[in-house]
Amino acid sequence: MTVNDFYKRVYSLFDDVTPLSKDCGVLCDHACCKDGDEETGMLLFPHEEEFLKNADFGRIENTACEYGETQSSKIFFCNRCNRSLRPLACRIFPLMPYKKEGSPLKIVMNPMAKRMCPLARSLKVKQLEPQFIKNVRKAMNNILKLEDGEDYIIMLSEIADEYNDMQKSFLK
Ligand code: SF4
Ligand code: SF4
Secondary structure, eight states: OOHHHHHHHHHHTTSSOOSSSSOTHHHHTSTTTSSOOTTOEEEOOTTHHHHHTTOTTEEEEEEEEEETTTEEEEEEEESSOOGGGOOHHHHHTTEEEEOOTTSOOEEEEOGGGTTTOHHHHHOOGGGSOHHHHHHHHHHHHHHHHSTTHHHHHHHHHHHHHHHHHHHHHHHO
């Protein structure tokens, strides 16, 4: 399967499936998807940059986060939203995959989503739409099948852990 076919298929899991059965955007004035924010980027999953390389609603940059042997992760900064092409991280928001080496995959609330997302601040994962949780898990199981997919998810999990530790140290 080509990268394009892979991401078309994974993106389509979220064409009609969202965190709540109703539009959660009314709770926050569509905080995560109203307009593109040039300062806020979404990390791209492995090879996703190839699928989005011609997207005309943002730019892709390298980050300092590395995974696998030599991969540097990419970030997508949008200047507006193109809902039909929004990256996978936007589609699974406010959830994220969490995995430690040798441990099973978990689907957790993204700690970094709490700043803007009322769902992340006030709900548990299991309170979100069951089909949404199921599709996030399905998408992430597909990511795990990619070369470096597991390393990427482990890297994301470490970023989330560091963020949580930093938050705790501010509260001391
Ligand atoms: S920020 Fe959270 S509540 Fe608001 S639209 Fe995004 S996912 Fe829904
Ligand atoms: S592409 Fe993603 S980050 Fe950008 S506005 Fe759309 S949902 Fe938000």
